[in-house]
Amino acid sequence: MIFVLFALAGVYTIAKSSKDKAPQSLGPSSAQDNTPVLNGPLLPSLRVHPIARLYKELNLTPRRMTPAVIASIVSTLCNLLSPLSIGLILHTVVAGRNSILSRLGIVTLRSQILTLGAVALAAQAADLLLEYYQRKKWREISRSLEHDLRLKTVAHVQRLDLAYIENQRSGQLKSVIAGDTTQVNRFFESGVDEIMRMTMTFVIVGAVFFALAPSLALLALLPQPLLLWGFRHIQRRIGPRYQELGEKTDEFGHLLTNNLAGLTTVKSFTAEDYEVERMANASEAVRRVNVEAVDTSAFYSYLMRMMLLGTSIVILTLTSLFVVVEALSFAAFIVITYFTMTFIQTTRRLDESYDLYKRTIASIERIFQLLDTEIAIPTGRRRLPLKHVRGDITFDHVIFEYNPSVKVLTGISLHANSQETLAIVGVTGSGKTTLVKLLLRFYDVNAGAIRLDGVNIRELSIQDLRNAIGLVSQDAYLFHGTVYDNIVYGRRTASFDEVVMAARLAEAHDFIEQLPEGYRTVVGERGEKLSGGQRQRLSIARAVLKAPPILILDEATSALDYETEAAIQRSFQRLSAHRTTIIISHRLSTVRHADRIYVMDAGKVHEQGNHTELLDQDGIYANLWRMQTGDVFSDKDAVIE
Numbered sequence: 001m002i003f004v005l006f007a008l009a010g011v012y013t014i015a016k017s018s019k020d021k022a023p024q025s026l027g028p029s030s031a032q033d034n035t036p037v038l039n040g041p042l043l044p045s046l047r048v049h050p051i052a053r054l055y056k057e058l059n060l061t062p063r064r065m066t067p068a069v070i071a072s073i074v075s076t077l078c079n080l081l082s083p084l085s086i087g088l089i090l091h092t093v094v095a096g097r098n099s100i101l102s103r104l105g106i107v108t109l110r111s112q113i114l115t116l117g118a119v120a121l122a123a124q125a126a127d128l129l130l131e132y133y134q135r136k137k138w139r140e141i142s143r144s145l146e147h148d149l150r151l152k153t154v155a156h157v158q159r160l161d162l163a164y165i166e167n168q169r170s171g172q173l174k175s176v177i178a179g180d181t182t183q184v185n186r187f188f189e190s191g192v193d194e195i196m197r198m199t200m201t202f203v204i205v206g207a208v209f210f211a212l213a214p215s216l217a218l219l220a221l222l223p224q225p226l227l228l229w230g231f232r233h234i235q236r237r238i239g240p241r242y243q244e245l246g247e248k249t250d251e252f253g254h255l256l257t258n259n260l261a262g263l264t265t266v267k268s269f270t271a272e273d274y275e276v277e278r279m280a281n282a283s284e285a286v287r288r289v290n291v292e293a294v295d296t297s298a299f300y301s302y303l304m305r306m307m308l309l310g311t312s313i314v315i316l317t318l319t320s321l322f323v324v325v326e327a328l329s330f331a332a333f334i335v336i337t338y339f340t341m342t343f344i345q346t347t348r349r350l351d352e353s354y355d356l357y358k359r360t361i362a363s364i365e366r367i368f369q370l371l372d373t374e375i376a377i378p379t380g381r382r383r384l385p386l387k388h389v390r391g392d393i394t395f396d397h398v399i400f401e402y403n404p405s406v407k408v409l410t411g412i413s414l415h416a417n418s419q420e421t422l423a424i425v426g427v428t429g430s431g432k433t434t435l436v437k438l439l440l441r442f443y444d445v446n447a448g449a450i451r452l453d454g455v456n457i458r459e460l461s462i463q464d465l466r467n468a469i470g471l472v473s474q475d476a477y478l479f480h481g482t483v484y485d486n487i488v489y490g491r492r493t494a495s496f497d498e499v500v501m502a503a504r505l506a507e508a509h510d511f512i513e514q515l516p517e518g519y520r521t522v523v524g525e526r527g528e529k530l531s532g533g534q535r536q537r538l539s540i541a542r543a544v545l546k547a548p549p550i551l552i553l554d555e556a557t558s559a560l561d562y563e564t565e566a567a568i569q570r571s572f573q574r575l576s577a578h579r580t581t582i583i584i585s586h587r588l589s590t591v592r593h594a595d596r597i598y599v600m601d602a603g604k605v606h607e608q609g610n611h612t613e614l615l616d617q618d619g620i621y622a623n624l625w626r627m628q629t630g631d632v633f634s635d636k637d638a639v640i641e
């Protein structure tokens with residue numbers, strides 16, 4: 001009985017605490033739960049119990065769940081049926097007959113014992129078979145849950161806006177997509193079955209205790225408050241410790257990731273010792289908190305187990321005394337003894353199961369929090385098929401800030417007619433790249449409007465808008481893969497010849513041919529095995545292959561020597577003949593042939609016109625031109641900064 005109540009208390013605690021928002025961990029395995037909660041408010045939808053939501057949203061149809069649930073239930077029943085049958089055999093032996101079996105037509109003592117033995121054996125066999133089946137079914141469910149959740153989260157993150165992604169700490173999204181989904185897998189693989197098994201064992205064992213020896217059951221009630229208090233106490237004491245451990249582990253992880261990513265910088269500043277010391281401190285913090293957490297957890301865990309065992313021993317002793325004073329039959333004694341053993345075995349993993357449950361709830365909450373994050377930049381409905389894009393671009397009094405208080409663009413107006421080449425120059429940090437990000441709708445303007453072919457880009461389908469634009473960005477990103485993979489990314493349906501053609505136009509073909517495996521050479525993470533200029537040319541080839549109606553070159557040739565740049569410019573002159581081109585550059589020689597040049601400063605346009613007009617205006621541009629051509633200083637490579 002004590003177990004029943006303890007179990008119910010456990011179930012109650014589990015049910016109750018599942019409503020708590022803050023994830024609390026218990027048990028040594030919690031060390032892996034180091035995922036910080038994602039930035040952003042908890043959404044009202046989280047008030048639905050996370051598992052209920054999971055059930056609803058992930059197509060966990062009864063058809064998928066029922067076989068596993070039934071197998072778990074029947075297997076638990078069979079598991080309890082064996083000791084019951086053995087108790088009945090003893091009862092039959094002592095009493096000389098079994099009235100129920102007699103009524104069923106099995107009259108002789110021998111046949112009754114054989115029947116009960118067969119039942120015990122069959123129950124045992126069924127238990128084993130069903131356990132195998134039930135595990136297989138839960139495994140199937142958990143794997144597909146993990147898969148579904150991963151797909152959902154990955155797909156959602158692809159659509160989230162940059163502002164949200166930038167505000168997450170590195171690795172945070174990854175740990176939701178990879179870590180939290182695995183946690184859900186782990187829980188459904190074994191946790192659900194275990195919790196069902198425990199609950200049923202508690203209830204059935206309790207009912208049998210009450211039926212067999214009500215006074216014993218009542219006696220067992222006495223230490224209940226102590227056990228309940230103990231269980232709650234463990235949670236309260238250990239939860240925060242594991243949370244702290246999670247934070248410390250996380251800090252170490254961040255430090256390590258940053259260190260590995262910036263190893264070149266570390267070495268160049270001979271900061272190895274400093275870095276080792278920083279990581280040693282972080283690692284020491286992890287070690288210290290870990291030791292404390294595991295020690296506390298182990299202490300309480302053993303204390304609880306001792307209390308459970310102690311109670312069991314008291315129960316067994318009392319049961320024996322009951323037999324002695326003939327208040328309990330020997331058969332009942334056997335059943336109670338068996339059940340007590342079964343109970344101890346089942347509850348041995350109570351704290352682990354509870355811990356698994358709590359961590360899973362926290363994981364599911366994080367997953368839904370991510371999935372509930374609304375896409376702040378919704379796509380417009382208006383379609384603009386690629387072949388209808390004219391490429392007429394207007395920035396109309398655009399005001400924009402990344403963060404409130406720091407205005408980046410303070411009322412910019414620009415215009416590029418279809419098929420024109422427009423250039424933007426300006427000091428570093430004046431907001432040139434920001435203009436491009438706004439045109440691609442990575443962010444939305446705060447005021448004013450950007451129009452493509454006379455339509456506000458907010459009304460356009462984002463996909464159509466971005467399909468119309470080819471961007472060679474300032475910090476060109478290459479994916480881990482071959483040179484070919486990286487270029488063909490521009491248009492995944494392109495043929496090999498088209499890829500080579502694009503590489504030729506980007507002056508990349510010759511150097512690619514000289515690479516050890518030509519187009520099949522692997523470029524390394526972020527293209528680290530290539531030079532800066534080689535990377536730039538690959539990203540130009542990628543944009544050229546896309547052949548978009550609008551081409552944007554943001555410092556696309558800044559890493560190239562003059563000769564290569566000049567060669568690429570000749571290619572561009574051919575390319576830009578029938579498309580709108582926006583060139584952003586610090587080198588004025590790159591932009592001098594543009595139809596119109598805008599000179600930006602502090603988020604505003606200060607001068608505009610073509611090269612000759614700007615020289616005539618004798619303002620910022622003319623001054624810069626003189627600097628860069630050496631009319632004033634003899635520094636030929638001077639740039640705007």
Ligand SMILES: Nc1ncnc2c1ncn2[C@@H]1O[C@H](COP(=O)(O)OP(=O)(O)OP(=O)(O)O)[C@@H](O)[C@H]1O
Binds near residue numbers: 403427428432435474
């Ligand atoms: N993601 C961001 N979050 C907050 N501020 C940003 C972000 N990106 C840029 N900024 C700020 O916006 C301003 C304009 O940046 P932008 O990249 O547009 O300059 P830029 O003209 O392209 O400079 P450069 O010539 O150096 O490339 C800078 O002050 C920069 O610090």
Ligand SMILES: [Mg+2]
Binds near residue numbers: 432433434474554
């Ligand atoms: Mg820039």
